[in-house]
Amino acid sequence: MCGIVGISGVRKLPGGLLMEGLKRLEYRGYDSAGLAWQVHRRIWIRKKAGKVDDLWGDLPEDLELRTGIAHTRWATHGAPTDVNAHPHTDSDGRVALVHNGVIDNYRALKKALEARGHRFLSETDTEVLAHLIAEHLNGNLEEAVALALREVEGTYGIAVMHVNEPGKIVAARRGSPLIVGIGEDGSLVASDAVAIVGRADRVVHLEDGDIAVLNGKEHEVRRGSGQVTAAFDWSMLDIPLTVADKGAYPHFMLKEIMEQPEALEDCFRGRIQREFGTARLGGLNMRPRDFLDIDRVRLLGCGTSYLAGAVGARMIGELARIETTAEYAPEYRYSNPIVGKNTLFFAISQSGETADTIMAMREVIRKGGKVLGIVNRVASTIARETGAGIYIHAGFEYAVASTKTMLNTMMALFLFALLVGRMRDLSLARGRQLIDEIALLPDKIREICALRPQIREAAMRFAEAENFYYLGRGYSYPVSLEGALKLKEIAYVHAEGYSAAEMKHGPIALIDDKFASIFVMPRDSVFNRTFTNLQEVRARQGTVLAITTREAGELAQFSDAVLVLPEVDEILSPFLTTVAVQLFAYEFASLRNCPIDQPKNLAKSVTVE
Numbered sequence: 001m002c003g004i005v006g007i008s009g010v011r012k013l014p015g016g017l018l019m020e021g022l023k024r025l026e027y028r029g030y031d032s033a034g035l036a037w038q039v040h041r042r043i044w045i046r047k048k049a050g051k052v053d054d055l056w057g058d059l060p061e062d063l064e065l066r067t068g069i070a071h072t073r074w075a076t077h078g079a080p081t082d083v084n085a086h087p088h089t090d091s092d093g094r095v096a097l098v099h100n101g102v103i104d105n106y107r108a109l110k111k112a113l114e115a116r117g118h119r120f121l122s123e124t125d126t127e128v129l130a131h132l133i134a135e136h137l138n139g140n141l142e143e144a145v146a147l148a149l150r151e152v153e154g155t156y157g158i159a160v161m162h163v164n165e166p167g168k169i170v171a172a173r174r175g176s177p178l179i180v181g182i183g184e185d186g187s188l189v190a191s192d193a194v195a196i197v198g199r200a201d202r203v204v205h206l207e208d209g210d211i212a213v214l215n216g217k218e219h220e221v222r223r224g225s226g227q228v229t230a231a232f233d234w235s236m237l238d239i240p241l242t243v244a245d246k247g248a249y250p251h252f253m254l255k256e257i258m259e260q261p262e263a264l265e266d267c268f269r270g271r272i273q274r275e276f277g278t279a280r281l282g283g284l285n286m287r288p289r290d291f292l293d294i295d296r297v298r299l300l301g302c303g304t305s306y307l308a309g310a311v312g313a314r315m316i317g318e319l320a321r322i323e324t325t326a327e328y329a330p331e332y333r334y335s336n337p338i339v340g341k342n343t344l345f346f347a348i349s350q351s352g353e354t355a356d357t358i359m360a361m362r363e364v365i366r367k368g369g370k371v372l373g374i375v376n377r378v379a380s381t382i383a384r385e386t387g388a389g390i391y392i393h394a395g396f397e398y399a400v401a402s403t404k405t406m407l408n409t410m411m412a413l414f415l416f417a418l419l420v421g422r423m424r425d426l427s428l429a430r431g432r433q434l435i436d437e438i439a440l441l442p443d444k445i446r447e448i449c450a451l452r453p454q455i456r457e458a459a460m461r462f463a464e465a466e467n468f469y470y471l472g473r474g475y476s477y478p479v480s481l482e483g484a485l486k487l488k489e490i491a492y493v494h495a496e497g498y499s500a501a502e503m504k505h506g507p508i509a510l511i512d513d514k515f516a517s518i519f520v521m522p523r524d525s526v527f528n529r530t531f532t533n534l535q536e537v538r539a540r541q542g543t544v545l546a547i548t549t550r551e552a553g554e555l556a557q558f559s560d561a562v563l564v565l566p567e568v569d570e571i572l573s574p575f576l577t578t579v580a581v582q583l584f585a586y587e588f589a590s591l592r593n594c595p596i597d598q599p600k601n602l603a604k605s606v607t608v609e
């Protein structure tokens, strides 16, 4: 959600270096930003509501710093105002701190601190941390941080400075990701590797309970009772320097939609075995026998990852004949889940850092369940804690609205379904046929991307609509939910997804000539049924966009606009229809001049519950 970046330099560095890191973190939260830097025994702070660019104007033009911490915020406690922006300090301004996460017991801590004379300025939960650390200070910042954190309940990733220890940054993690990096300029800390790409040569991902001390080239990470930084797994950053560059595209979202043909290929390349009509997924670390033992699959995720799971559940049911459901991770966690011996769980998350999904995963692991990860970000919390699973290889996704990671997650699940299906009842001929069809998907997606002008025209036809239903059946039902989610997220329009069949059981009451319905209806086994539902809407003067395959045919007569996608096997139709609903949402939002890459109230990865 929020973003942290800090540097303890070996020499004076331009302040822009930290601001550049902060800018790259902006996709994580962007309602306010702030920077603290130290000059000898004084800490300077500038912070402000608004975007990172707004903060620039408040900084000295020739700002140079040796030590600094910076933050971009997604508000949880307290409105996005100047005073609630991070960094926060203690009453004397001697401790400066930035924080990601939520301090659950902050009210009790604040009350006790106020009773002891501490003065608070903000409405945030974070500010208590600065005061607590100040109270425990006795000459050594890391000791004070360790003692203060013992009193804290909740989640945190923090970076702290103190006036008496110029050059030093102390960082600590519990439940909110932090990474420490070492580079030519000194030691760095960040909540997301993207902030320090190009600055750090080697990185180590902090684990819960770790405390890191950075001081120029010197650094140590305390894990448990030891201080054994050297023994940790340092790794190279696998993110290219160009990740935060949208090239010729006006928005990252469009760039990422257009990248889908290649991204999808990256997910299945090297993982299919045509000869046997099956897939190979080495990262699952499972023996053939283990696959035969599975009698249930549960797919846990949130938002678009959940919806990719909902598509995948159908695929696994159809190909592998295993009873599979997708579950909203935060609901599942609190449902006292039944964890069967032969149930296989997948925690699905683009970022691998979504708190709701992590907590559901941990609940299942605690009950003895087997959980595998389906993630995009290598070495993220879910990837590390599951230790096995499927990387979706979508490349870096920067836009808040997930696009290419949905397609790749569906592909990962499809490959799993094919693999297990071929170990059970799926024939060699059908396996091969599906593999041949997969190979054609990238070109078919390119064809859909080329339909952009037509999709824009369709978006123009509906430009005045303030209410949308997305309606589909079978594989198109979860795609309809995703279409509605995308439109809400980036165009701020009321949109709801329903099964086209369910619509007549209530939602149809709202249909009139101002209410738009988008039917996701490839020519599949439920096409005729969906067509009946479309006519039901039409009979009530509803406006209709039909997204179909092969030909418009009779749909043209009953719809205001029809988008025709290439023909595709029913089970693979979500790989095409999803792209169409993404592009519709994009064009619709762009016609309304919405800030597509930074929609209001959202952040890329939701690291609080």
Ligand code: AGP
Binding pocket: 302, 303, 304, 305, 348, 349, 350, 351, 352, 353, 354, 357, 400, 401, 402, 403, 489, 603, 604, 605, 606
């Ligand atoms: C998708 O467009 C959203 N931004 C959101 O629903 C997202 O999919 C969800 O928060 C889950 O994120 P994750 O995949 O990183 O776990």
